[in-house]
Amino acid sequence: EVEVVESGGGLVQPGGSLRLSCAASGFSFAGYAMTWVRQAPGKGLEWVLGISGGGTSTYYADSVKGRFTISRDNSKHTVNLQMNSLRAEDTAVYYCAKGSNYYAYYYYLDVWGKGTTVTVS
Amino acid sequence: DIVMTQTPLSLSVTPGQPASISCKSSQSLLHSDGKTYLDWYLHKPGQSPQLLIHEVSNRFSGVPDRFSGSGSGTDFTLKISRVEAEDVGVYYCMQSKQLPGTFGGGTKVEIK
Numbered sequence: 001e002v003e004v005v006e007s008g009g010g011l012v013q014p015g016g017s018l019r020l021s022c023a024a025s026g027f028s029f030a031g032y033a034m035t036w037v038r039q040a041p042g043k044g045l046e047w048v049l050g051i052s053g054g055g056t057s058t059y060y061a062d063s064v065k066g067r068f069t070i071s072r073d074n075s076k077h078t079v080n081l082q083m084n085s086l087r088a089e090d091t092a093v094y095y096c097a098k099g100s101n102y103y104a105y106y107y108y109l110d111v112w113g114k115g116t117t118v119t120v121s
Numbered sequence: 122d123i124v125m126t127q128t129p130l131s132l133s134v135t136p137g138q139p140a141s142i143s144c145k146s147s148q149s150l151l152h153s154d155g156k157t158y159l160d161w162y163l164h165k166p167g168q169s170p171q172l173l174i175h176e177v178s179n180r181f182s183g184v185p186d187r188f189s190g191s192g193s194g195t196d197f198t199l200k201i202s203r204v205e206a207e208d209v210g211v212y213y214c215m216q217s218k219q220l221p222g223t224f225g226g227g228t229k230v231e232i233k
Contacts, residue, residue, distance in 0.1 A: 112170050112171065
């Protein structure tokens with residue numbers, strides 16, 4: 001079964017750091033882009049970061065550029081999201097999603113995790 | 122960034138009746154490869170978002186055929202031919218032609 005499972009969420013103070021992880025299984029991990037999407041309380045979905053299958057190309061929304069870093073370990077089938085300089089507006093449920101191709105663009109998100117909650121307060 | 126605008130914000134539908142959601146993009150989503158990178162997702166209460174339609178009109182695996190997508194360029198529509206109770210949730214369109222990907226604001230569908 002194709003699956004992605006997020007972990008690492010929690011409560012952190014403004015200005016603090018947190019590291020989220022996403023463990024993938026059931027597919028050829030290195031062949032697919034991975035993406036983080038978040039949903040703030042009472043708000044809609046926001047595409048936040050994407051990484052290509054090989055990990056050499058990364059893409060960021062302006063709202064997190066310079067503060068968040070996405071990386072992946074293809075040997076462990078994991079994607080990581082390092083969040084620094086956290087702000088109250090980063091409070092959200094963070095979803096990890098598998099892309100339909102290698103690139104993290106011109107794609108769709110076909111497998112989603114259940115999400116992990118980050119609260120900055 | 123490409124701005125995605127959905128209407129209406131919410132929809133209350135009698136079971137068995139049709140529903141339609143509009144999504145407009147600030148730029149054409151037609152790529153030079155001939156594909157249009159517009160997808161539809163459903164976020165059911167208490168669940169993670171799920172893919173319904175990709176590239177305007179292609180139903181994802183397991184999605185009932187009462188869901189259909191259409192449109193071109195900057196104007197797109199998701200239609201549910203006969204709404205069922207399990208269709209409640211928030212529907213989002215998303216473009217992936219230009220980075221960053223962007224979602225519409227969402228349309229909440231409720232059952233009357």
